[in-house]
Amino acid sequence: MPTSTTRKHKKPPGNVAAFADAAECLRTLAHPVRLRVVQLLLLGRYTVGELAEDCEIANSAMSDHLRLLQRCGFLSSERDGRRVYYGIAEPHLKPLMACVESRFLS
Amino acid sequence: MPTSTTRKHKKPPGNVAAFADAAECLRTLAHPVRLRVVQLLLLGRYTVGELAEDCEIANSAMSDHLRLLQRCGFLSSERDGRRVYYGIAEPHLKPLMACVESRFLS
DNA sequence: TCCATACATCGATATCTTTCGACATATCGT
């Protein structure tokens, strides 16, 4: 019986491959610093330095994290003078973060 | 000005450390096979072999993934004869998965 | 122009994850 097609359950649409992008984005989100950054940015814009100070890491390290989040389309940035303000670009982050917070911060 | 406490924004409660557990659990979820498994299990119970076949990986590999998901408290298991049925143990997975699906599977 | 500030980039190292296969355990039917 090679590659059986027997089904005892109804199966949802899609397959493993359909979750490749989701997994990549979730992995990007799955870091304490990056979760905190998203939480902060959902309340307003912050600069790299402000975020770095809140998370108690070096500015260059924060810059690395922000680049990863931006690569997934989660964040946008805008330069103002010598500062760069970051903000949320992906609307789905709000409900998703609400789920995460309701499970882990209560 | 060492470790400035100047605040220009209101800040949400918590800090980076508060997201350590959340990050660990999200990282566990952030894998194509494990996301598919959660999607399937939200519709009913499955055995290791059924899940492995759907995801096209070896049974032992699926067993590894299931162990990781169980370590986070996401899954429960119950033996029936020589088979082991897995199911969802963490209620928060349903809304969280709904967020993921609405963003990435549409 | 020169200096300081703010941010970004890059490479090296350390650490974690994934994947695979060999082996182990457990149950059922005969």
Place this chain on the structure above:
DNA sequence: ACGATATGTCGAAAGATATCGATGTATGGA
């Protein structure tokens, strides 16, 4: 007890990620 099936465990190699520091770029003020 024996063999077949279903699941679980484990270690090693490969691959991905994190972290840090040095350096690079850009802006504003004097």
